[in-house]
Amino acid sequence: ELRLSATVGFARHIAPALGDLLAAHPALRLRLLVDDAPIDLINARIDLAVRFGRLPDSTWVARRLCGMQWWLCASPTWVAAHGMPQHPDALLAHSWLGLVRDHSGLLVDLHSPTGEPHALRVEPRIASNNQLSIQQMCEAGLGLALVGSMDAHDALQAGRLVRLLPDWSCGTLDIWAVTPQRDAQPAKVRQAIAALHHYLRQVPGAQD
Numbered sequence: 001e002l003r004l005s006a007t008v009g010f011a012r013h014i015a016p017a018l019g020d021l022l023a024a025h026p027a028l029r030l031r032l033l034v035d036d037a038p039i040d041l042i043n044a045r046i047d048l049a050v051r052f053g054r055l056p057d058s059t060w061v062a063r064r065l066c067g068m069q070w071w072l073c074a075s076p077t078w079v080a081a082h083g084m085p086q087h088p089d090a091l092l093a094h095s096w097l098g099l100v101r102d103h104s105g106l107l108v109d110l111h112s113p114t115g116e117p118h119a120l121r122v123e124p125r126i127a128s129n130n131q132l133s134i135q136q137m138c139e140a141g142l143g144l145a146l147v148g149s150m151d152a153h154d155a156l157q158a159g160r161l162v163r164l165l166p167d168w169s170c171g172t173l174d175i176w177a178v179t180p181q182r183d184a185q186p187a188k189v190r191q192a193i194a195a196l197h198h199y200l201r202q203v204p205g206a207q208d
Contacts, residue, residue, distance in 0.1 A: 001029040002188045005049040007036050009132040009151060010175075017199035021191055028188060036130050041178070047189050049178040050196070062176045063193060066200040067207040069149040070170035072108075073161045075141040085164055088118050095143035097134045098124030108146065111169040118168075135161075148173055149205035172207065175200065 006014060011034045022028060033044060041049055041060065055062050072091075074082075085091055088110050098106040106127075108120040125143055128134050131151070138145040139160045147161065155161040177193045179185060185193075200206050 001031060002192060003031045003033070003045055003047045004192070005033045005035070005039060005041065005044065005046045007050070007052070008034055008130055009036075009135075010050055010052075013196075013199065013203070017196050018192060021195045025188075041180070047179065047186070048192055051176045051178050053173055055176060055178070059181045060178050061181055062178050063197075065175045065177050065193075065197050066203075067172050067174045068151075068205055069172050069207065070146045071149050071152050071166075072144065072164045072168070072170050073135075073138055073147045073152055073156075074144050074164055075139055076159060076162055077141040078143070079162050079164075081141075088120055088165065088168065091120065091144060091164075092122065095125040096122045097126045097128075097137050097143045097145040098122070099129065099131050099134055099146075100124055100127040109171050110165070113167045146170055149207075150203050151205070153205040 004014070011032065014032055018030065022030060033039065033046070039046075049060075050065070051062070082094060088108075096106060100106055105121055105123045108122065110118045110120065112118060126134075126137055128137075131148070134145050135147050135151055135155070137143070138147065139155060144164065147155075152161055152163075156163065177196060179189055179193075201208065
C-alpha cells in the first residue's frame, strides 16, 4: 500500500501521474489523503507527501519535483469593468482574493521587467485556505488573485482568466515530494516519485 498526501488542488494530477504505475502493479494499493490543512504525516503513516513552497525544517527528506510561477490574474469581466492596470500601485484600490491561513494579510513581492523589486501588502476582501476556491472566485470576477502557472494555464487558454502585468514577475513556487527519513526508500515510493517527476515536467506552466 502506498499512502500519499496531497492538497485538494493537486489531487487532480494523481491519476494521470500514477496511472501507469498502478496499472503495471495490480497488487499495489493507493490510499490518497486529500487536505489543504497541514496533517501529521507520521501519525497518518504517510509514505509520500506533495508539498508546496518553503518547507519547514524536519527529519523528512524532500526532493524537488518542479516549480511554477505565480501569475497575477483577473477575469475578463473584471478587466472590462476596471481596465488593464499598468503598474502594481494601481492594484491597491481593488478587491483581492488571497490564500491566507492567518491574519497577517497578503504580501505580494513583484519585480519589474528590469528586475527592480516592488512589494505590496494587501488585505484580501475574500480569503481562503484553499487555492482552488480562490481561482474559482477569480474566474467569477470577484477580484484579483495570484494563481500558479500550472493551474492558470487552461483557464487562460479558455478565456476564463486574463494575466495582469504579464511583464512583471510575481515569484515562483516549488513543488516537493516529501518522504520519511529511511536508510532506503521502498520501491513503491521511489517509483511514485519518479512518475510524479516525469509527469509534472510535462504539465503546461511547470518549470524545471
